[in-house]
Amino acid sequence: MTGKLHMTVEERLRAVGQRYTSKRRALVEALATSPNPVAVPDLLAGDRGLPQSSLYRNLSVLEQAGAVHRVVPDEGFARYELAEDLTQHHHHLVCRSCGTVQDVTVPRGLERQVERARSEVESRTGFSAVSHRLDLIGLCRSCA
Amino acid sequence: MTGKLHMTVEERLRAVGQRYTSKRRALVEALATSPNPVAVPDLLAGDRGLPQSSLYRNLSVLEQAGAVHRVVPDEGFARYELAEDLTQHHHHLVCRSCGTVQDVTVPRGLERQVERARSEVESRTGFSAVSHRLDLIGLCRSCA
DNA sequence: CTTCCTGCAAAAGTTTTGCATTAAC
């Protein structure tokens, strides 16, 4: 089921000279299981006592390997999710009040238009974009 | 020149029961002068010794009053800019390497389509959006 | 004269690092 995922992650870690240990596998599993980006305390609680230093270090390694992506909310802990190319391209609903981040997809036409705007901006400014981020900021259902 | 700006900021502060002191005026002046969001250390250096506690407090007050907006990069200090309705709607080019944030505007058609997607997402998910954030992530000209 | 702002210092909260031990290859 998640076999292909683990293989891909392992490859990416190897490419950066890192090992795919059982702790890292469990971490990827936790991220793959969650429907939304997971905050650090939730990962600490969920993984039955993986110490925070290892957690942060593993998240950092996985991020450098391009397997995990970090989402920074305005307040509090960072949240982590699998890299987009391991799941599917999506965007975020960020709650101003409680900080939760919820995944959402937007119409394909909008994505296309963002891509078009990207190349326009690149040639106009000299900035070289590798990705985009389109978030809606507001209040989640429970905070509204 | 910036008279209208200061009047507007003063109104918004009053509306929250806050005063528009000379330090806050200087802060708004500094933000209005910069073409890009300014990081905290730059504000500390620029304002000839405004202590960091007052700086953070004033930024927080101005943000609550809706006069200033906080931009959170992936690493390091937060950056601040004037609220969008005091300048003009724009987006950001965020450099992955050095963290700088550069303002950019995108074609109006894209903005319209984002608004359309917003209402679609709101009715589909129950999330109530108050604004959106569309950033391009990549490498600025000097880091490329 | 009452309320809010300021500045200093110290605390808080999140993330990173040093080091000895253990596990992976």
Added chain:
DNA sequence: GTTAATGCAAAACTTTTGCAGGAAG
């Protein structure tokens, strides 16, 4: 056997808070 991962504890870094004095309305 060599190199890297782990876990503990302590440090680092950004931001927030307490409190005494000063300024604004």
